[in-house]
Amino acid sequence: MHKAMLAKKLRKYFVMGSQNCSLDPVETLKLAVEAGITAFQFREKGVGSLTGEKKLELGKKLREICLEHNVLFIINDDVDLVKPLEADGIHVGQEDVSVNDLRKLMPEKIIGLSVSNRFELEQSPIHLVDYVGAGPIFSTTTKSDAKAPVGIEWIKAIRNEYPSIPLVGIGGINTTNAGQVMSAGADGVAVISAITKAENIEKAVKNL
Numbered sequence: 001m002h003k004a005m006l007a008k009k010l011r012k013y014f015v016m017g018s019q020n021c022s023l024d025p026v027e028t029l030k031l032a033v034e035a036g037i038t039a040f041q042f043r044e045k046g047v048g049s050l051t052g053e054k055k056l057e058l059g060k061k062l063r064e065i066c067l068e069h070n071v072l073f074i075i076n077d078d079v080d081l082v083k084p085l086e087a088d089g090i091h092v093g094q095e096d097v098s099v100n101d102l103r104k105l106m107p108e109k110i111i112g113l114s115v116s117n118r119f120e121l122e123q124s125p126i127h128l129v130d131y132v133g134a135g136p137i138f139s140t141t142t143k144s145d146a147k148a149p150v151g152i153e154w155i156k157a158i159r160n161e162y163p164s165i166p167l168v169g170i171g172g173i174n175t176t177n178a179g180q181v182m183s184a185g186a187d188g189v190a191v192i193s194a195i196t197k198a199e200n201i202e203k204a205v206k207n208l
């Protein structure tokens, strides 16, 4: 996929696993896609998350929903799920499987990489990734091992150095502050709780 097209597809990027949902995750994703999310990341991770066969089964259902609505389907961390779920790509962080290995393993898939600070940016093979996830932008309680919030200045800094890389902000982003992230130069916002904890998912997605 061309950079410009990917950037467009990352505009409203919903990240979620069953552990984040109070409703059924399948129903949650259905509401979110119907309201207009453009990308989805299956992040089945942390306390209360599914593993093994149950994770795979849920992944299949979520994948199907994305396929029906032409929503990008990205797997978080789990390289072994990319093939069975026919995912569009994978998102990894600095402590996950290396981008160099991933690129060799799956030359055609979308690879997203988290970059939280200057050291990580300088250490990362940005030329091998399709998009960057920058954050946490604001403070978040959703990810227990999240790094310190970096603010929208971090979006501006990455955009300044990489004018055309598809870029999303993540961490503590909601309907009130999403505009700031976009104005700083992001192509999209990646959110968990702004959707999973919303009283009205349709309204939340639309307001983003």
Ligand SMILES: Cc1ncc(COP(=O)(O)OP(=O)(O)O)c(N)n1
Residues within 6 Å of the ligand: 015, 041, 043, 045, 076, 077, 091, 092, 093, 094, 095, 096, 112, 113, 114, 132, 133, 134, 135, 143, 168, 170, 190
């Ligand atoms: C779009 C996006 N950006 C950043 C992250 C965080 O990835 P990572 O640092 O590997 O942390 P985990 O999500 O694996 O806990 C992300 N998932 N998505």
Ligand SMILES: Cc1ncsc1CCOP(=O)(O)O
Residues within 6 Å of the ligand: 015, 135, 136, 139, 140, 141, 142, 143, 146, 170, 171, 172, 173, 190, 191, 192, 193, 194
């Ligand atoms: C996965 C992830 N990576 C950095 S912050 C974060 C959690 C985002 O969750 P929320 O949108 O609820 O702050």
Ligand SMILES: [Mg+2]
Residues within 6 Å of the ligand: 076, 077, 091, 092, 093, 096
């Ligand atoms: Mg990770």
